[in-house]
Amino acid sequence: MCGIIGYTGSGTGDVLDVLMTGLSGLEYRGYDSAGVAVANSSLEVYKREGEVSALENAVPDSDLDGLAGIGHTRWSTHGPPTDANAHPHTDDDGRVAVVHNGIIENYQALRRELEADGYTFTSDTDTEVVPHLIRSALDSGADRETAFRQAVQRLEGSYAVATVFNGSETVYAARNESPLVLGIGEDGHYLASDVPAFIEFTDRVVYLEDGQFARVNPSGIVVTDDQGAIVETAVETVDWDPEDAGKSGYDHYMLKEIHEQPTAIRKCLRERVTELEGSIDVAELADLEVEGPVQFVACGTSYHAALYGARLLRERGVPAQSFLASEYDVDAVPLPEGSLVVGVTQSGETADTMSALRAANRAGATTLALTNVVGSSAARECDHVMYIRAGPEIGVAATKTFVSQQVALAMLSSVVSGRGSQEFAQQLRALPDQIQQVLDESTAREVAAAYEDADAYFFIGRGYNAPVALEGALKMKEITYNHAEGFAAGELKHGPLALVTDSTPVFALVTEGDDVSKTLGNVKEVEARDAPIVAVTDIPDQVSAYADHVLEVPSSGPRFTPILANIQLQLVAYWIANRLDRSIDKPRNLAKSVTVK
Numbered sequence: 001m002c003g004i005i006g007y008t009g010s011g012t013g014d015v016l017d018v019l020m021t022g023l024s025g026l027e028y029r030g031y032d033s034a035g036v037a038v039a040n041s042s043l044e045v046y047k048r049e050g051e052v053s054a055l056e057n058a059v060p061d062s063d064l065d066g067l068a069g070i071g072h073t074r075w076s077t078h079g080p081p082t083d084a085n086a087h088p089h090t091d092d093d094g095r096v097a098v099v100h101n102g103i104i105e106n107y108q109a110l111r112r113e114l115e116a117d118g119y120t121f122t123s124d125t126d127t128e129v130v131p132h133l134i135r136s137a138l139d140s141g142a143d144r145e146t147a148f149r150q151a152v153q154r155l156e157g158s159y160a161v162a163t164v165f166n167g168s169e170t171v172y173a174a175r176n177e178s179p180l181v182l183g184i185g186e187d188g189h190y191l192a193s194d195v196p197a198f199i200e201f202t203d204r205v206v207y208l209e210d211g212q213f214a215r216v217n218p219s220g221i222v223v224t225d226d227q228g229a230i231v232e233t234a235v236e237t238v239d240w241d242p243e244d245a246g247k248s249g250y251d252h253y254m255l256k257e258i259h260e261q262p263t264a265i266r267k268c269l270r271e272r273v274t275e276l277e278g279s280i281d282v283a284e285l286a287d288l289e290v291e292g293p294v295q296f297v298a299c300g301t302s303y304h305a306a307l308y309g310a311r312l313l314r315e316r317g318v319p320a321q322s323f324l325a326s327e328y329d330v331d332a333v334p335l336p337e338g339s340l341v342v343g344v345t346q347s348g349e350t351a352d353t354m355s356a357l358r359a360a361n362r363a364g365a366t367t368l369a370l371t372n373v374v375g376s377s378a379a380r381e382c383d384h385v386m387y388i389r390a391g392p393e394i395g396v397a398a399t400k401t402f403v404s405q406q407v408a409l410a411m412l413s414s415v416v417s418g419r420g421s422q423e424f425a426q427q428l429r430a431l432p433d434q435i436q437q438v439l440d441e442s443t444a445r446e447v448a449a450a451y452e453d454a455d456a457y458f459f460i461g462r463g464y465n466a467p468v469a470l471e472g473a474l475k476m477k478e479i480t481y482n483h484a485e486g487f488a489a490g491e492l493k494h495g496p497l498a499l500v501t502d503s504t505p506v507f508a509l510v511t512e513g514d515d516v517s518k519t520l521g522n523v524k525e526v527e528a529r530d531a532p533i534v535a536v537t538d539i540p541d542q543v544s545a546y547a548d549h550v551l552e553v554p555s556s557g558p559r560f561t562p563i564l565a566n567i568q569l570q571l572v573a574y575w576i577a578n579r580l581d582r583s584i585d586k587p588r589n590l591a592k593s594v595t596v597k
């Protein structure tokens with residue numbers, strides 16, 4: 001969380017533009033405040049509480065040409081979202097400016113020490129120790145690069161940090177457990193938390209590793225280790241189309257990304273599924289050998305995908321379990337020889353998931369990252385990686401990446417179990433067109449109009465529909481701010497039924513092959529308490545009689561129809577949030593990439 005950008009260019013007059021463009025591309029990482037520092041003979045620092053648009057209004061129209069600059073968009077951890085807590089932070093004289101993503105765990109001790117030495121703090125943040133540490137090293141006679149290195153070496157915790165000095169065209173940066181990528185352009189060089197920040201300018205990147213430092217200036221990029229020795233790095237080309245990062249005429253990224261799902265699935269399946277032979281062959285997994293059970297670690301939406309994937313594996317005879325990454329305890333869960341631990345993570349940077357994967361790695365398990373982001377920490381640190389190929393997802397609420405994760409997990413289950421079938425391959429291949437059909441014919445907007453004022457929303461489903469019910473509730477919570485809960489359908493009667501009234505619509509996922517009569521029994525239980533029922537189903541003939549509204553989906557067998565049902569739930573949540581005028585792409589208190597534990 002938090003996004004950082006840095007730029008140093010050979011052209012003049014473009015530093016501020018590049019920083020502002022970069023911040024817009026990073027806003028999904030946090031939007032509590034934004035700020036920039038542009039280096040000239042002095043440092044010009046502008047920062048504001050709120051979104052990047054608030055910063056844009058705060059920056060004077062006057063020409064802010066500079067030699068180099070850094071910018072930041074914040075998801076608050078230490079201190080509320082105020083102008084004072086916004087980054088960049090500076091030393092007492094405003095000669096050093098710093099932006100940071102992560103958490104400096106020893107900041108209180110460092111702050112006490114620096115205050116005792118006479119340095120003045122003006123924010124509640126952990127970050128503010130960094131410019132004072134740099135200044136302290138400069139005061140002791142260190143040159144700028146050494147002062148930066150010495151300051152960073154005092155930090156404990158996670159950080160991606162970037163610094164500019166007055167009168168200098170160099171940006172200094174370092175990372176530990178927070179992402180940082182360098183961009184090599186024609187007219188300048190970039191650094192950022194993530195590629196969308198500068199994809200408009202260059203697709204040539206170098207991923208910085210933990211413990212590495214970077215010196216970035218108009219003539220080049222130099223990467224060093226923590227002793228200052230130069231490290232050889234590989235330049236990679238990212239194949240993201242800058243167009244993918246725009247809204248393409250949709251009101252919100254989320255709606256655009258919902259509509260991109262057929263394309264995302266086609267990309268995910270490409271060259272991996274051969275329908276005629278019914279074979280599934282994932283090139284990245286050619287060397288994967290699994291002899292023991294499979295454990296999934298994940299958070300949020302990705303955890304729901306993991307629940308779905310574990311069920312697919314179990315059905316194919318492979319023991320599999322899903323764990324919330326933040327609760328994963330390798331000591332408590334046996335990891336027999338040959339176990340595979342799969343981190344399901346869109347961003348590949350989620351701190352809880354990374355921590356679980358590292359623990360599994362230390363315990364001797366083979367690790368696999370199932371991720372969307374090429375070069376992410378998960379992709380680089382795991383033994384194997386399978387990309388879900390969904391393309392950039394900017395909306396904080398995960399939509400196309402969830403569906404792509406489900407599809408990728410279906411392929412993984414086939415590879416690991418060695419059990420594929422022509423029917424399975426055909427059903428996967430049919431999904432993009434079926435999703436398009438749901439998008440074209442959905443009446444979710446009318447359902448949203450009927451239930452925008454409900455007290456709470458419940459979602460129920462069994463089997464493969466159970467994780468979809470959890471995901472439906474999560475989408476509703478995060479973008480409408482309304483109370484929503486998802487349950488395995490059979491659980492309702494064990495407690496939650498007490499909450500059901502005529503103001504709590506129940507979205508019942510009832511699809512062929514998931515023990516329809518039992519789920520319909522659960523539907524009748526809520527109907528008897530006067531709750532409105534919205535059935536999401538491929539068998540309307542059997543279900544309509546019990547429902548106030550029906551959201552129909554095509555049939556794709558017991559494993560895949562729930563994927564289609566999920567699309568309807570995404571649309572309902574979107575249209576309710578839209579009617580309530582919520583901040584759909586940037587819901588309050590949230591951020592897309594959660595790099596703190």
Ligand code: M6R
Pocket residue numbers: 299300301302303344345346347348349350353396397398399474478591592593594
């Ligand atoms: O990047 P990850 O998949 O590891 O992120 C995990 C969760 O933070 C994420 O899925 C979150 O729950 C979604 N944004 C919810 O829509």
